[in-house]
Amino acid sequence: MRDYTVIKNTLGTLRVHENEPLSKHTYFRIGGPAKLFFEAKSTEDLKLALTCAFENKIPFVVLGLGANVLVSDKGYDGLVIKNHAEGIKLVGLKGTINKTGRGIKNASVLAASGTLMNQLARFTIDQGLEGLHFLLSVPGTIGGGIKINAHFEVEKGEFIGNCLLTAALFDVNSGIVKTVDQDYFKFGYDYSKIQETGEIVLEAVFRLDRTVDPQKLWQMAMDNVKRRNEEQPMGIACSGCVFRNIADSDAKRLATPNLTTSSGYIIESLGLKGVKQGGAEISTHHANFILNTAGASASDVLKLINLAKQKAKETYSLNLSEEIFYIGDFENIRE
Ligand SMILES: Cc1cc2nc3c(=O)[nH]c(=O)nc-3n(C[C@H](O)[C@H](O)[C@H](O)COP(=O)(O)OP(=O)(O)OC[C@H]3O[C@@H](n4cnc5c(N)ncnc54)[C@H](O)[C@@H]3O)c2cc1C
Structure with missing residues (x-):
C-alpha cells in the first residue's frame, strides 16, 4: 500500500480527490477510477504536483482534455493530474512597430500547456498571426497537441510543431525543468520525442x-472546421482517429487509390465499418473512428482495435499502430 498523505498535504486535501472516475474526463467517456486526482489550475500548480509525485516516487500521468486516450477499465493506480493551466500572451514582436501594428513582421506567443488548442487558434487569428489557424476546433490542450504533433492537412505541413520556438519541459527522470527548442522534439507525423522520454x-x-x-x-x-464536420462523426463519444496513417511505402505496395495513406481506407476495405463489440462500434461514417455508442468499456474498444490490427496483418501484411495513448493497465494489446 502506498502512502498518499504527502500528496494530499502538499496539494491540499480538498483539491485531491480519491477514486475519481476518469470516464468523466475523456472524450471516449471511458475509464475506471484514478486512485488520486488533482486539477492543476496554473503552471505553478502543475509543476508542484509533478515535483511532489516525482520526489515521493508516486506514479503519475498528466491528462489534457482526454481527446486522444483510452483509459483502462481498472483506472489508474496513482496520481492523475488534469491540466487546466491556461493562459496565452504575446511575448515578443519583431518589425517596425507603429500605433496600428501594421509594421509587425512576426510575434512570439506564450501558452500554458493546459490552454486549449482551439483557444490558441482563435487568439492568433484575432491577432492576425498565421500558422496555427488549422487548430480551430481540434480538441485538446497544447501539451497533448505537442506530444502527438497535432495537425490538420498533413500535405500542407499543418503541424503544431512547425511554429514551436521553445518549450519548458518537466523531466520525469531528474525532476528538473528545462527549456528546449523545436529541434529537440524531432517532430514528425504523429510524433515528437516526448513520446519516448515521457517529459511533460x-x-x-x-x-x-x-x-x-x-x-x-x-x-x-x-x-x-466545415470539412472536419463533414468528414468526422459528430456528437458521439470517441477519441478521434484511433490509428496513425500508414507509411507511403505501404500505400505504394498496396496500390491504394491515389496512394492514400488513410488508415480509415484500410479498415473500410477490410469490411470492418459498423462492426460492434459490446457498446463500441467502428464508425460507418469514418472507419478510423471507434465510437462509444452504448456504455462501451475500454476492453470493448480494445477488442475492436485488436481486430483491425489482426485483419490488416493477415490481409495486407500491414502493422497498424495506434494514434491514441493508453493509460492504466491493459492486457492483450496486440502488437
Ligand atoms: C473528435 C476528435 C477529432 C480530432 N481531430 C484531430 C485533428 O484534426 N488533428 C489532430 O491532430 N488530432 C485530432 N484529434 C486528436 C486530439 O485532438 C489530439 O491528439 C490532441 O492533441 C489531444 O490533446 P489532449 O490534451 O486531449 O491530450 P490527452 O488525450 O489528454 O493526452 C494525450 C497524451 O498526451 C499526454 N499529455 C497530455 N498533456 C501533456 C503535457 N502537458 N505534456 C506531456 N504530455 C501530455 C497524455 O499523458 C497522453 O499520453 C481529434 C480528437 C477527437 C476526439
Whole structure:
C-alpha cells in the first residue's frame, strides 16, 4: 500500500480527490477510477504536483482534455493530474512597430500547456498571426497537441510543431525543468520525442508571422472546421482517429487509390465499418473512428482495435499502430 498523505498535504486535501472516475474526463467517456486526482489550475500548480509525485516516487500521468486516450477499465493506480493551466500572451514582436501594428513582421506567443488548442487558434487569428489557424476546433490542450504533433492537412505541413520556438519541459527522470527548442522534439507525423522520454510540457512559445489578410485566415480556418464536420462523426463519444496513417511505402505496395495513406481506407476495405463489440462500434461514417455508442468499456474498444490490427496483418501484411495513448493497465494489446 502506498502512502498518499504527502500528496494530499502538499496539494491540499480538498483539491485531491480519491477514486475519481476518469470516464468523466475523456472524450471516449471511458475509464475506471484514478486512485488520486488533482486539477492543476496554473503552471505553478502543475509543476508542484509533478515535483511532489516525482520526489515521493508516486506514479503519475498528466491528462489534457482526454481527446486522444483510452483509459483502462481498472483506472489508474496513482496520481492523475488534469491540466487546466491556461493562459496565452504575446511575448515578443519583431518589425517596425507603429500605433496600428501594421509594421509587425512576426510575434512570439506564450501558452500554458493546459490552454486549449482551439483557444490558441482563435487568439492568433484575432491577432492576425498565421500558422496555427488549422487548430480551430481540434480538441485538446497544447501539451497533448505537442506530444502527438497535432495537425490538420498533413500535405500542407499543418503541424503544431512547425511554429514551436521553445518549450519548458518537466523531466520525469531528474525532476528538473528545462527549456528546449523545436529541434529537440524531432517532430514528425504523429510524433515528437516526448513520446519516448515521457517529459511533460509546462509552457510553449510559438513564433508566428503576421498575415497580410486576417479575414482570409478566418475563412481558411472556418473551411477546415466545415470539412472536419463533414468528414468526422459528430456528437458521439470517441477519441478521434484511433490509428496513425500508414507509411507511403505501404500505400505504394498496396496500390491504394491515389496512394492514400488513410488508415480509415484500410479498415473500410477490410469490411470492418459498423462492426460492434459490446457498446463500441467502428464508425460507418469514418472507419478510423471507434465510437462509444452504448456504455462501451475500454476492453470493448480494445477488442475492436485488436481486430483491425489482426485483419490488416493477415490481409495486407500491414502493422497498424495506434494514434491514441493508453493509460492504466491493459492486457492483450496486440502488437
Ligand atoms: C473528435 C476528435 C477529432 C480530432 N481531430 C484531430 C485533428 O484534426 N488533428 C489532430 O491532430 N488530432 C485530432 N484529434 C486528436 C486530439 O485532438 C489530439 O491528439 C490532441 O492533441 C489531444 O490533446 P489532449 O490534451 O486531449 O491530450 P490527452 O488525450 O489528454 O493526452 C494525450 C497524451 O498526451 C499526454 N499529455 C497530455 N498533456 C501533456 C503535457 N502537458 N505534456 C506531456 N504530455 C501530455 C497524455 O499523458 C497522453 O499520453 C481529434 C480528437 C477527437 C476526439
